[in-house]
Amino acid sequence: MTRCRLVVLAFSVSCGLLISSARAQSGGELRFSLKSEPKTFDPMLADDDSSETVRYLTTGYLIRLNRQTQQLQPELASSWKVSNGGQTISFELRKGVLFSDGTPFTVEDVAFTMRKLMDPNLHSPFADPFRSAAGDVKVTVKNPNAIVLQFPAPVANLEQLFDGVPILSANSSQNDTAGLGPFVVAEHKAGSYILLKRNTHYWKHDAEGRALPYLDSVRLDIQQNRDLEILRFRRGETQLINTIEADNYDRLAADMPAAVHDAGPSFDTEQMWFNQVAAAPIPDYKKAWFRSQNFRRAISQAINRADMSRIAFNGHARPAAGLLSPANQFWFNQNLRAEETDIPGALKRLAADGFHLDKDVLRDRDGHAVEFSVITNAGNKVRERLAVLMQDDLSKIGVHLNVVTLDFPSLIERISRSFNYEACLLGLVNVDLDPSTQMNVWLSSASNHQWNPEEKSPATAWEAEIDRLMRAQASTTDNRKRKEYFDQVQQIVADQAPFIYLVNKNALSAISPSVHNAAPVVLRPQTYWNIDSLYITSTTAGIRP
């Protein structure tokens, strides 16, 4: 599954603080599950979900993206200013902030963090977006609380990138573990659990002046089995499930209606695409179908997305309008609408390309029956349902679709190396708001340009135009202008349908009623983004199954 990385992460206490602090109880332990052992505890290298969770809970940031409002807000930097066309950013640091080991937070820490981040030997995934041109970052300390960072060239969306830069300690003797986040790692038993204890030096306070976080500790149990995760939640042994599948959501809702939360369409998409790789080992006449805009659009028009949302996701999804979800409030092109099912329209488009129906079988102008296979990953019941629904939908325009489920390594081998496939159905997990993070998908030279990866030069005029627009939006810091460019990209993608977007699944989560101040959102981490303002009462939420 392609994963667009970007920033994302943020913390915002403010909303939680507004919600309630009068009744907030300090103490207690919040428990939830990680699906795997974290690959690293180095916050500069975290790129898997579990490492990201630990990073989120234990590190501090200059600027945070408020997961609820999708706006940037000050954190360790009390203010900031971008200048020089996006090449320079100056920070005014918050005073009196201490690391978890008691050492003070200073401009030296920011300088140290940037040096470490940009060290090419570190290979931090968070550094790449800052590398707009060759050269070092120039760090200037204006005064003990003010620092200026100057990059070799303008960086698109510069300020938001700092939502992904955890501040490290330059002077602490324990600079590997000293953090500015609400918790610190206290205990780790490999394969079993990670215990995080409250950072007693954490800088935030609630409206009443009480030190945050309210919780004494967070216990992260390593639990790969989703059924066991739900069982433990039902028993009250854990209090959060960050993401939950639609089937499990409904079952849990039947028993614990107060515990489940549907935050609406998420950023994630389910989509299919046709193999357009010139060297792919598939017949030439099929390549001609797949390269035809009319063919792709006709397939898209024949698909009933509303039924997919209702049946495959039990109503916890919305028909997708394009490459971005409407949940992305700023960047989504509001002119786009999800394609409506239109069988006569689809047949009309196909007729324009010489396709015709012959006794309920669609044939091309040379008489080939239109039959192709779609591969998807085995074991994903929802995706298998989508494929079978699509199989039935396409039969209405005389297309015979073979559904092939493959183990994930075989599937990846086919779509990224041998290109021995015809169509593929997969999902895209978007973790960032900003479209710059999707450069690795939309540039024709990109490796994740899935329908025809790593083109030496754009294969079509519309791909060349997307290249131009993506580069244009990345080279300006004016977000209004960038949005204009990216709206055009979204429109071209909707018109050409290199990816046929199916649905945006909803962000589903479960939170025990004993957890207070929780406000689930669509951005990750959906349930504990405001961890420092969550508190637990003694109410037992669990039920016996």
Add this chain to the structure above:
Amino acid sequence: MSRARLIAIVFLAITFSAVLLADFVAPAPYAKQFREVPNAAPSAEHLLGTDDLGRDSLSRLLYGSRVSLLLAPAAALLTTLIAACIGGLAGYLGGWFERAALAATDLSLSLPWLFLLLAVRALLPLNVSPIASVTITFALLGALGWSSSGRIICSGARSIRQSDFVLQAQALGISPHRLLLRQVLPNLKPVLAAQFWTSIPIFIIAEANLGILGLGVAEPLPSWGNLLRGLENWPEVKANPWKLAPILMLVAVVSCFQLVFQKREELAS
């Protein structure tokens, strides 16, 4: 004929008739999606309710039974034949052949057959019809599932070889060919039959497991294997007990088969 055996025969007769005449008996085509009523409870229109895509569960059970009742025994027969040839001959001949055969059996048992099957699936063309896919699946299972049975049959053949009546037959000068056909094989029949009958549900379950890994019966064709995948979630089954129909059918059919053929074996002996 005992009453239990009579009931088993009648049940099997009805089942086989129903699955063979599924085109006429089934209330709906197995792939037809009644999208307005997914996961519906039993009703006059859908006697066993519908699945998660709104397909009539009774129709899918009938067609799925047809696939499994024809192909799982075929795979079981294939595996039993291979096991009988290798294990039977190894036990009967003994010596270096037995050692070689047992080494091959051990090797076969130690192979990560799941990965082997995945590798085989990865080599197959993508555009195969559901019928071809189900045939390939069961053929692979049959061809690869002989090793455990082979060991048991080898052990049975060895004990027959060492039995008094075989020694007496050899002392009387009976030819090895005749000895094998008239003495050893008839005495191996119960072991072979047991291996055959126990292989059928194993293959049906194996097919269900392979379906999860992409090697099972391709959609929309039903089989007991992919119908059993509906039982993965126990709370849902508990709330919708009619979803147990495929497993009840499997248990009933396998039990009836064993009842009928076990009695026949007893009568024959």
